[in-house]
Amino acid sequence: MRIGAIEAGGTKIVCGIGNEQGIIEDRVSFPTEQPDKTIRKMVEYFQGKQVDAIGIGSFGPINIDRSSPEYGYVTTTPKPGWSNYPFLPTLQREFDIPFGWDTDVNAAAFGEATWGAARGLDSCLYYTIGTGIGVGVYAEGKLVHGLLHPEGGHILTRRHPDDSYEGFCPYHGDCLEGMAAGPAIERRWKAKGSELPQDHPAWAMEAFYIGQAVAGSILLLSPKKVILGGGVMHQSQLFPMIREEVRRNLNGYVSAEAILESAIDDYIVPPSLGDNAGLCGSLALGLKALQ
Ligand SMILES: Nc1ncnc2c1ncn2[C@@H]1O[C@H](COP(=O)(O)OP(=O)(O)OP(=O)(O)O)[C@@H](O)[C@H]1O
Ligand SMILES: [Zn+2]
8 A cells, every 4th residue: 555645844844655554665855835836746746656545744723623614724824825725625636535634743643653652552642842842632542633623832831930031932922832942942042952062951941841741731631652752852861851840740649650760761752753753643644544
């Protein structure tokens, strides 16, 4: 079987082809530009490749309500040209095959549950901490959509006592994304995260915010695995610091074995599909659309 996958990010698009084992056989990537031009490149890539289905994990917010006339649209993004754009319907006019469609983070959560760190489990959370923060929610064997779709990157956080940075989220100022996404690190410390040394105080502050959010989501959703991906999480020293913050926040209240000091290294983890997490997630959505 040949399944197409589209990982549509705010800065770049990755298109690929893979199989039912989650093996990516081919991939290309190009920048996210005006939608008509960008979609044309996707169509050109898949033309003649004889894929049986295509899965799309898209930047949001997007409409994933199958009963809506605007199912498959990108909705209120500030990205030029993409606001209220019929992303999925435009592709469906070109290819008469089943399509899977979900948020980029739900796709990544689903990919990790199908072939990666949460394989065999019926729940997991996938955080991406990059230019923005997004959270994919897989619970009781299903991706969670709800009213629109979860927007866990924008939950409110308690401020670090030594932090005077106001936060960059245009909606909330100091929500999680406003305080902990890549641009917040850069604006607070006047240097890119990738340029800060591993022992810089930025990382303790970063772990403070992410740890709080993860502890909150453990209380709310009780996931069986928490996966932390995205550019900022390339700073691997953050993992032990975040685990420690999660334990400090929960303070023994959640008595699951996974949260014990001896087990938490296997509970809060990087994506095991690595930088393929997004594309494999879209592949998994495409495969599901065939069933
Ligand atoms: N090694 C690193 N250490 C710290 N920060 C990093 C590192 N690499 C990238 N970043 C930060 O991560 C952000 C980019 O995130 P990412 O690589 O996940 O891409 P993205 O697709 O633009 O993000 P998003 O998924 O939010 O759209 C930038 O703010 C960048 O400064
Ligand atoms: Zn916000």
